[in-house]
Every structure is written in structure tokens, then in C-alpha cells.
Amino acid sequence: MNRRSFLYTSAFGGLALTAFPSMLASCKDGLAEDLRFEGKVIVIGAGAAGLYAAQILLNQGADVIVLEASNRIGGRIKNNSTFSDFPIELGAEEVHGEKSMLYDAAVASGAQFVDDxxxxxxxxxxxxxxxxxxxxxxxxxxxxxxxxxxxxxxxxxxxxxxxxxxxxxxxxxxxxxxxxxxxxxxxxxxxxxxxxxxxxxxxxxxxxxxxPLRNTTMDEVIRFACADALPIVTLEQIVQTIEHHSNGVRVTTADGTVYSADAIVCTVPITQLKNNSIQFIPSLSAAKSAAIEKIGMDxxxxxxxxxxxxxxxxxxxxxxxxxxxxxxxxxxxxxxxxxxxxxxxxxxxxxxxxxxxxxxxxxxxxxxxxxxxxxxxxxxxxxxxxxxxxxxxxxxAYSYPTPDMGDAIEVLAQPVGNRLFFAGEASHTGGHTSTVHGAMETGLRAALEVIQNTPRQ
Ligand SMILES: Cc1cc2nc3c(=O)[nH]c(=O)nc-3n(C[C@H](O)[C@H](O)[C@H](O)COP(=O)(O)OP(=O)(O)OC[C@H]3O[C@@H](n4cnc5c(N)ncnc54)[C@H](O)[C@@H]3O)c2cc1C
Missing domain, CATH: 3.90.660.10 (Polyamine Oxidase; Chain A, domain 2)
Incomplete structure (x- = not known):
């Protein structure tokens, strides 16, 4: 299977059908033709969630840029290739389960798993x-x-x-x-x-x-699954402010660059929302802020x-x-x-x-x-x-549920208006938090929310 057919069949093999039942009628083997979005989208963060959101949006016609604060792609996917005679995964290492878009991507990319x-x-x-x-x-x-x-x-x-x-x-x-x-x-x-x-x-x-992957790395698998998104990532762009209004969005980075768009998909780790490293204008609601506080990450x-x-x-x-x-x-x-x-x-x-x-x-x-x-x-x-x-x-490392967290994950995942959307592993409402495939699924969810909700110019 080539990457593109993987993308489409996987995307609608699981989460998208259950998360977006209203789309069932219009979809057969993949994202429906009429699910086009020709607006401009800023994706914040080039981990699994951001890359996959960007990949989907690009495929549906959007003009996308991905802003990544660090000097590399992958986020919590990273390996060391000098310690041993094989790459050591420093972050995500195992594909959790054989029924996910990550598993499909791994297999489609030629990955083999450790079998012992x-x-x-x-x-x-x-x-x-x-x-x-x-x-x-x-x-x-x-x-x-x-x-x-x-x-x-x-x-x-x-x-x-x-x-x-x-x-x-x-x-x-x-x-x-x-x-x-x-x-x-x-x-x-x-x-x-x-x-x-x-x-x-x-x-x-x-x-x-x-x-566990035997002959490849998680980095190679995610790059395979999100290949179209790789060239549109701008590294060392630390997002500091997100302005979201009824007529558009604006992002300012630490070096003073300003980006404007129709919508934003914010995929930064929950720690970064907790420590207010990004200023939202207007501020996030009290309910959203409380939800962010309640989700753990150690x-x-x-x-x-x-x-x-x-x-x-x-x-x-x-x-x-x-x-x-x-x-x-x-x-x-x-x-x-x-x-x-x-x-x-x-x-x-x-x-x-x-x-x-x-x-x-x-x-x-x-x-x-x-x-x-x-x-x-x-x-x-x-x-x-x-x-x-x-x-x-x-x-x-990754998010975890704290006692009395209630519906914090659902509240985190909710869009703010029709231009500000949240993805990232901590926002997975279907039980796949703290995984790579879960992060990808939130990227898919947020991309579809943009396509369905953001006003077209
Ligand atoms: C040690 C470890 C082991 C793990 N093992 C597994 C495993 O075996 N299997 C599995 O499925 N999962 C595993 N995970 C979890 C998995 O790695 C994560 O769930 C997933 O990679 C998270 O993807 P994400 O896109 O949500 O977040 P991230 O990968 O964290 O991506 C978010 C990106 O946002 C960027 N960012 C942050 N702030 C800003 C800003 N202000 N401006 C711009 N960019 C910003 C960050 O630099 C980062 O690149 C592991 C994680 C760790 C740490």
C-alpha cells in the first residue's frame, strides 16, 4: 500500500467515523471530495499531532504552515543513533496495538516488529x-x-x-x-x-x-505518514501569542514574526498550556483553564x-x-x-x-x-x-488523568469558536492519550473540525 492510500483508508477506518458520524453519508473510502478547505491554517507544534493535522489539511486543499519551537521535527519522537549499533528510541518506542493509523503507517513503510x-x-x-x-x-x-x-x-x-x-x-x-x-x-x-x-x-x-520496531525508527514512520507536511515546518519559531477573533487568527513568535491565518491548530504539550508559555487573546475560558490544570504530566x-x-x-x-x-x-x-x-x-x-x-x-x-x-x-x-x-x-513525558479530573480531556479538546482548535496526545477523548497513534488521531480530529467549522473566505 502506498502512503496516500494508507492515509485515506486509515483515517476513516477508526476514529473519524465514530467522531464524525454526520460525515458517514458523504464518505466512502476516504475524506470526501467536498470536504475541501482552501483557507490558511497555522499548526503549532511538529510532533505527531501537528504533523498529521498538517498532512490531512494539505490533502484537503488548505494552505498550511507548521511552526515548531525547537530545532527539530518529531517532538516526543526522538532517537539516538550513536550509542549503539542500532538506533535507541529516547521517546516513543512501541506501536501500541495493531489497529491504528500508526500501525498501518509502520507496515506501509516496510517496518517489521520485534518478534520473540x-x-x-x-x-x-x-x-x-x-x-x-x-x-x-x-x-x-x-x-x-x-x-x-x-x-x-x-x-x-x-x-x-x-x-x-x-x-x-x-x-x-x-x-x-x-x-x-x-x-x-x-x-x-x-x-x-x-x-x-x-x-x-x-x-x-x-x-x-x-x-517495538525492529528495522526502523518511530521517527522514520512518522515522517513516512506525514511526508507532505515535512517541507512546510518552520523550525525555531516559538509561539508566544495567539490572537483569535471572529474574522481571523494571528500568531506572534519570539523573534517578533507575525503570522495570520483563518484557523489555528494548537498541539503543544499540556505542560506548555499549564505554564502559560503561550498568551491567548482573548484569554481561554475559566473552564478551559481549569481543565488544563487538572490534566497531569510529570x-x-x-x-x-x-x-x-x-x-x-x-x-x-x-x-x-x-x-x-x-x-x-x-x-x-x-x-x-x-x-x-x-x-x-x-x-x-x-x-x-x-x-x-x-x-x-x-x-x-x-x-x-x-x-x-x-x-x-x-x-x-x-x-x-x-x-x-x-x-x-x-x-x-506524557499526560495522565488525575483524581477528580472529570471531563477535563473533553473540555481541553473543544474548539474555541470556529478558528482555534486543540490537538495533541492529552486531548484524546477516546482513551488513546499518551500515545503516538492517539496524538495522530487528535490531529485528524482537529483537521476535520477546521474543515467543518472555519468560515471560508
Ligand atoms: C519516554 C517516552 C516514551 C514513550 N513511549 C511511547 C511508546 O512506546 N508508544 C507510544 O505510542 N507513545 C509513547 N510515548 C508518548 C508519545 O511520544 C506522545 O504521546 C506523542 O509523541 C505526543 O505527540 P504530540 O504531537 O501530542 O506532542 P509532541 O510530540 O510533544 O509535539 C508537540 C510539539 O510542540 C512544540 N512546541 C511546544 N511549545 C511550542 C511553542 N510555544 N511554539 C511552537 N512549538 C511548540 C514542541 O517542541 C513539540 O515538538 C512516549 C513518550 C515518552 C516521553
Missing amino acids: ESTDYYYFNGSLKSQAEATENTLFNTMLEAVDGIVDYTGGDTTAQAYGEISNVSDNVVHIFNALVGNEHGTDNSRIGMFGLRTEEERWTSGDQNL RGMKIILQFSERIWPSNMSAVYGRGLIPIFWATSLGRSDEFILTGFVHGSNAEALAAMGEQGILNQALEELDVLFGEASDTYVQGLVYDWGNEPFIEG
Whole structure:
């Protein structure tokens, strides 16, 4: 399948049909011919959401520019190609599910996925256990039942930590519970809300497999999916003000450049809306500002470590330890003969690590791996820490639901009038927040909102 047919069939294979039922009658295999928009649109941010919004709008006839604050395309998609003999993903790494436009794009671009028979290992009660051994333990199984039970949760909107307590998750395995729930969602169990978790479980439609790319990178896949949009990105344009009026929009960047258009799609991370790095004129409503405040996004980091030999079991996919770093996975598995682990940590643990500095973080990781495997420090070759909390214009990992967040995601996603539209992973109302395919789906949603709502000249 070529990229264009991928774009059209994927776009209407999922979200667009459910999000825009009124369009069903007019659409067959793709965006309908009459869904043209020949106005001018400014897209803010060149991550997955912004690039995909721009791609769709270009295809429907719009005159689009993408303004990106940093000096590169991709946002939270980034890799390091010098650390090892294969590119290490510093941000998004896995395609979450085989029923999404990202999966379709990956396959259409020739991507293959890591396919192996590996298993997870867990450290509790003083020793490392394989998945098979762990599931012989009652405390472990009670904890897994609590994870599985999130979708059926009927209590009030409390934290996952409180839910763990009422579900009798034992202190012996609570670190694994935190890894599987809070850390996986970009924070820790003391901060994440049960209603948001449950909603995500209920609405998730993209499939259950987590698919690491084997022969390509997330950057290459997103560039393939959004190829037409790449030349229209202007880098190092830090948007500072957005003026939105009934007759048009105006954007001013840090170097004083002014851009005018018919509509804006704003895709900046929720952190950037929280810290008011962009001034909206007129101001966003109190409801919108409150929604922005309620959506969480914490510091998060990857800790990449190379060893001279494999110190972990040959069939190990990931290991859940008891220290500050809740999970390490075997990044090199199925990709390279080198021996590389990635630690993944968010929320309060990431904050504690950040205070240690890079060398302190690497030492901490090695100490934790020594506990798990005995000889990590002896075989250590090199390491790197990528802290998304320090990434300019992003300042965190990905969004998560806080307790009592209510309909904050829906409110964030709502357009302001018919010229200011919001996209970006945090605005996904269908349960795919904090993913690349979710970000793309919000880009599609916002592009369609522009096409349907913005007055034509
Ligand atoms: C460590 C980590 C691991 C992850 N793993 C996965 C994974 O395995 N699978 C998965 O699907 N997802 C994963 N994600 C999540 C995924 O990367 C994001 O959900 C997705 O890439 C977000 O895309 P976006 O377009 O919404 O935002 P971004 O990619 O953040 O793009 C927003 C852009 O806006 C720009 N910007 C900010 N402020 C301004 C301004 N004032 N003016 C102009 N531009 C501005 C930023 O520089 C940025 O480029 C991971 C994320 C992290 C951090």
C-alpha cells in the first residue's frame, strides 16, 4: 500500500467515523471530495499531532504552515543513533496495538516488529522470579487481579494507590503494581486517578499488542505518514501569542514574526498550556483553564545502559525491580547482538532521580541491577540518561488523568469558536492519550473540525 492510500483508508477506518458520524453519508473510502478547505491554517507544534493535522489539511486543499519551537521535527519522537549499533528510541518506542493509523503507517513503510518468545521477570520476596514462577504466588496474583479489575472499578475517583490498598495489594508486590499502573501511565500510583484509568480501559480500541520496531525508527514512520507536511515546518519559531477573533487568527513568535491565518491548530504539550508559555487573546475560558490544570504530566526519563555481556536471563523481555526505577527492558532483544537495557521511570521516582544528576542516576541504576542480577556494575560499559522533564518546550513525558479530573480531556479538546482548535496526545477523548497513534488521531480530529467549522473566505 502506498502512503496516500494508507492515509485515506486509515483515517476513516477508526476514529473519524465514530467522531464524525454526520460525515458517514458523504464518505466512502476516504475524506470526501467536498470536504475541501482552501483557507490558511497555522499548526503549532511538529510532533505527531501537528504533523498529521498538517498532512490531512494539505490533502484537503488548505494552505498550511507548521511552526515548531525547537530545532527539530518529531517532538516526543526522538532517537539516538550513536550509542549503539542500532538506533535507541529516547521517546516513543512501541506501536501500541495493531489497529491504528500508526500501525498501518509502520507496515506501509516496510517496518517489521520485534518478534520473540521472551517473558517478564519480577523481583519480590527477596528474589527474581520468572512470570511462571511469579504466578504461583498468591500475593502476586491478587495484585494482577487488581490491575485487571481497574475496568470494573465502581468506587469514587481516588488514586490508584488508594485503590491498591482496598484491593489488598500487598507491600511485597506494591512496587510491581506501581510499575504496571502509575509508571506505565507516566506518573505513579499516588497521583493517577481511577476514573481516568477506567475510562481509558473502556475506550481503548487499538489492540493489545505492544510492538517495538525492529528495522526502523518511530521517527522514520512518522515522517513516512506525514511526508507532505515535512517541507512546510518552520523550525525555531516559538509561539508566544495567539490572537483569535471572529474574522481571523494571528500568531506572534519570539523573534517578533507575525503570522495570520483563518484557523489555528494548537498541539503543544499540556505542560506548555499549564505554564502559560503561550498568551491567548482573548484569554481561554475559566473552564478551559481549569481543565488544563487538572490534566497531569510529570517528569519522565529513560536510562539506557550497555553491558559487555548479557547479565539477565536470555528469555527476558522486561524486569520489574524494587528500587526507584520500576522497570528495565531488554532494548537490544531482537534488534542487535549488543547488551542494552532501558530503565523507564516517571513521577516522584523520576523527580528523586533527577536530583542525583546524570552520574548519580546511572550509579543508582547499576546498584538496582546489581540487586537483580548480581554483576551489573562489573560488566557495565556505558550509559545515558534522557530526561524529558528537561526537554525544552515539552517538559515532561506524557499526560495522565488525575483524581477528580472529570471531563477535563473533553473540555481541553473543544474548539474555541470556529478558528482555534486543540490537538495533541492529552486531548484524546477516546482513551488513546499518551500515545503516538492517539496524538495522530487528535490531529485528524482537529483537521476535520477546521474543515467543518472555519468560515471560508
Ligand atoms: C519516554 C517516552 C516514551 C514513550 N513511549 C511511547 C511508546 O512506546 N508508544 C507510544 O505510542 N507513545 C509513547 N510515548 C508518548 C508519545 O511520544 C506522545 O504521546 C506523542 O509523541 C505526543 O505527540 P504530540 O504531537 O501530542 O506532542 P509532541 O510530540 O510533544 O509535539 C508537540 C510539539 O510542540 C512544540 N512546541 C511546544 N511549545 C511550542 C511553542 N510555544 N511554539 C511552537 N512549538 C511548540 C514542541 O517542541 C513539540 O515538538 C512516549 C513518550 C515518552 C516521553
